[in-house]
Amino acid sequence: MADKKLVEQITPMEEDFAQWYTDVVKKAELTDYSSVKGFMVIRPAGYAIWENIQKELDARFKATGVENCAMPMLIPESLLQKEKEHVEGFAPEVAWVTEGGSKRLEERMCIRPTSETLFCDYYAKVVKSYRDLPQLLNQWVSVVRWEKTTRPFLRTREFLWQEGHTVHATAEEAEERTIQMLSVYADVAENVLAIPVVKGQKTEKEKFAGAVATYTIEALMHDGQALQCGTSHNFGQDFAKAFGVQYLDRDNTLKPVHETSWGMTTRMIGALIMVHGDDSGLKLPPRIAPVQVMIVPIQQKKEGVLEKAYALRDSLRAAGIRVKVDASEKSPGFKFADCEVRGIPLRLEIGPKDIENGHAVLVRRDTREKLPAAFETLPEEVMMLLERIQRDMLEKARAFQEERTTEAHTIEEMIESVNTRPGFVKAMWCGCRECEDRLKELSGITSRCIPFEQEKLADSCIVCGKPAQKMVYWGRAY
Numbered sequence: 001m002a003d004k005k006l007v008e009q010i011t012p013m014e015e016d017f018a019q020w021y022t023d024v025v026k027k028a029e030l031t032d033y034s035s036v037k038g039f040m041v042i043r044p045a046g047y048a049i050w051e052n053i054q055k056e057l058d059a060r061f062k063a064t065g066v067e068n069c070a071m072p073m074l075i076p077e078s079l080l081q082k083e084k085e086h087v088e089g090f091a092p093e094v095a096w097v098t099e100g101g102s103k104r105l106e107e108r109m110c111i112r113p114t115s116e117t118l119f120c121d122y123y124a125k126v127v128k129s130y131r132d133l134p135q136l137l138n139q140w141v142s143v144v145r146w147e148k149t150t151r152p153f154l155r156t157r158e159f160l161w162q163e164g165h166t167v168h169a170t171a172e173e174a175e176e177r178t179i180q181m182l183s184v185y186a187d188v189a190e191n192v193l194a195i196p197v198v199k200g201q202k203t204e205k206e207k208f209a210g211a212v213a214t215y216t217i218e219a220l221m222h223d224g225q226a227l228q229c230g231t232s233h234n235f236g237q238d239f240a241k242a243f244g245v246q247y248l249d250r251d252n253t254l255k256p257v258h259e260t261s262w263g264m265t266t267r268m269i270g271a272l273i274m275v276h277g278d279d280s281g282l283k284l285p286p287r288i289a290p291v292q293v294m295i296v297p298i299q300q301k302k303e304g305v306l307e308k309a310y311a312l313r314d315s316l317r318a319a320g321i322r323v324k325v326d327a328s329e330k331s332p333g334f335k336f337a338d339c340e341v342r343g344i345p346l347r348l349e350i351g352p353k354d355i356e357n358g359h360a361v362l363v364r365r366d367t368r369e370k371l372p373a374a375f376e377t378l379p380e381e382v383m384m385l386l387e388r389i390q391r392d393m394l395e396k397a398r399a400f401q402e403e404r405t406t407e408a409h410t411i412e413e414m415i416e417s418v419n420t421r422p423g424f425v426k427a428m429w430c431g432c433r434e435c436e437d438r439l440k441e442l443s444g445i446t447s448r449c450i451p452f453e454q455e456k457l458a459d460s461c462i463v464c465g466k467p468a469q470k471m472v473y474w475g476r477a478y
Contacts, residue, residue, distance in 0.1 A: 010341075012279050017223040022152070024273055027341050028282050031152045038150040038157035042266070045342065046153075048290035049269050050160060054140060056192050056288070057162060057264060060184045066136045066164060071118040073141075074109040079117045083242045086116060089209020093145040095157075111144040116210065116235070116261055119165035120243035127257060129248040130169055134177075138164040153270035154227075154478050161265035167245060167257040171236070174258035178234040181262040182215045185230035193268065194285035194394040195219050195275050196401050197229060198424070198473055200449030205433050208261075212236035218448045218473065220401045221274035224422025226448045226477040229271055232262035270478075275397050276366075282343025283366055285393050286386040293323040293382060294344045296335045298351030300327060309350050312360065312378060319379035321386070340365060345389050346382065348373075366393055405473075409458055414474065415443045424448065424475050428468035430461035438463050439474065448473040 010027055013020040025031055030046030042050065058068070074097060080087050090113045097109040112118070123135060144158050153159075164181060168174040182199060189195045197217035207214035211233040219229050240246065240256035249255050276283040286292050293316060297309040309325050316323040326335045332349075339347045347363040354360050360378065362371045366389055373381045404423025408414035417425050429435060429447070439445040450470045461468050 010279055010281060021273060024277050024281050025152045038147060040152050040156050046269060049288060050266055052288050052290060053268055056188050061138055064180060066138050068139060069137045070139050071115050073112055075112055075117055077108050077110060079121055080110050083210050083239055086210035095144045095146050113143055113145045115163055116239060120239050120245055123167050123245045124243050127167060127245060127247050130250055133247060134166055134168045136166045138162055153266055159266050161263050163263045166260045171258050174260050175234055178215060178232045178260045182232040185264055186217050189217055189229055192287045193272055194390060194397060195271055196398040198449060198451055200451040202449060203436060203447045205436050206447055208233045210235060210238060216449050219271055220404055220423055224404055226475045227271050229268060230264040233260060235259040235261060276393060281341035284343035284345060286345045286390045289345050291324050291344050292321055292386055293346045293348055294339045295325045295348045295350060296332060297327060298332055298349055302352050304355060305352060308355050316379055316382060319383060321382055345386060364389060407457055408462060411462060418445060418476055424473045426457060426471055427462040427474055428458045429470055429472045430464055430466040431469040435461055435463035444476050445474050446477055448475050
């Protein structure tokens with residue numbers, strides 16, 4: 001009964017997707033509400049997932065020459081005002097500090113919504129000549145953006161992220177770095193989180209405030225809405241000119257640097273939930289799961305059961321597998337349900353009969369398939385099974401994305417598609433912002449990205465009928 005009751009506490013996703021998401025976040029103990037409205041407490045289960053995402057990203061960053069640093073949390077208003085387009089883009093979301101102790105500050109300070117201005121101020125001091133370039137820095141911090149409506153992980157007033165900021169001597173180097181970091185994000189999304197993505201460029205309307213070009217990876221959630229999962233920006237020289245970040249080149253002339261910025265956030269935990277989860281809770285891909293195998297002893301008070309459970313744990317741990325034993329006093333049914341809610345990829349059941357027969361029972365979280373595994377070959381079998389689960393989860397998510405990606409040649413077709421079978425809609429576009437605005441006004445459809453892999457679906461724009469410039473992925477988004 002404990003198993004049934006626990007699962008019933010999660011609203012079916014087909015009944016109310018938003019409530020299902022909230023229920024999963026709560027039952028899997030990923031976050032909790034805080035006493036500060038719009039700010040979340042990330043609980044250990046949620047933070048452990050973020051730590052693994054951080055570990056995967058950080059290793060890849062460092063392999064490309066990036067180093068970590070830390071910038072201040074507060075930005076003087078005068079510094080923020082130096083790049084007009086940037087400050088206008090963030091003005092509605094900025095939180096301000098006006099007092100320090102009991103004294104009013106001479107100049108109010110903004111709590112960082114992002115740190116371009118701080119990095120530019122720093123680079124202006126340390127970059128003197130071409131010998132100082134490139135500078136490849138990243139920081140792991142939280143930022144504050146005063147969002148009107150919030151939802152755990154997807155949109156909160158404070159969130160964790162990494163923000164990379166680099167400066168280069170040439171436009172070519174900056175563009176190469178921008179695309180390189182986007183590829184890092186796509187690699188982690190697909191090969192670690194098992195989330196298929198579309199890589200491309202944002203339109204002028206959707207690009208980051210102050211950027212020359214913004215590149216993005218877009219994923220499709222189970223309700224058919226898109227989620228922007230990571231962005232990489234080429235700032236060109238606008239920030240450099242505004243902040244005086246320049247270097248003495250080999251020809252003895254002063255030149256402004258070329259700058260990039262790129263970030264991925266705790267929003268990716270929301271993506272994991274909405275791409276892979278089901279009505280029983282989370283489904284975590286093995287490569288990102290904090291616990292890959294949960295050993296559940298059956299009739300654990302009987303002689304030798306717990307001892308065998310711990311021996312199997314040690315053998316799996318020695319093979320590099322993240323494993324725990326649930327030796328709590330709760331019933332096996334409750335433990336099974338708890339494993340499902342938390343999305344643990346493999347459950348290993350071990351009881352007196354299993355010990356007699358010389359094998360354990362492995363249960364896949366993604367398919368619920370039960371498989372016997374001999375004690376002698378358990379580590380090898382578990383490792384192969386975890387890789388199979390990882391691969392199968394990506395393939396399932398990719399099949400869903402392909403099924404929910406359609407083509408449209410008229411506005412009516414596009415609206416009908418997103419209303420009846422929500423997902424990505426591929427359609428041609430003339431490049432005019434007015435056409436983008438028209439689609440959003442009609443049905444809340446926005447451009448997700450101009451994919452790198454272009455297709456010519458028609459000669460004319462889906463909105464105005466003028467000659468088409470690009471094929472765009474459209475959809476409704478979080």
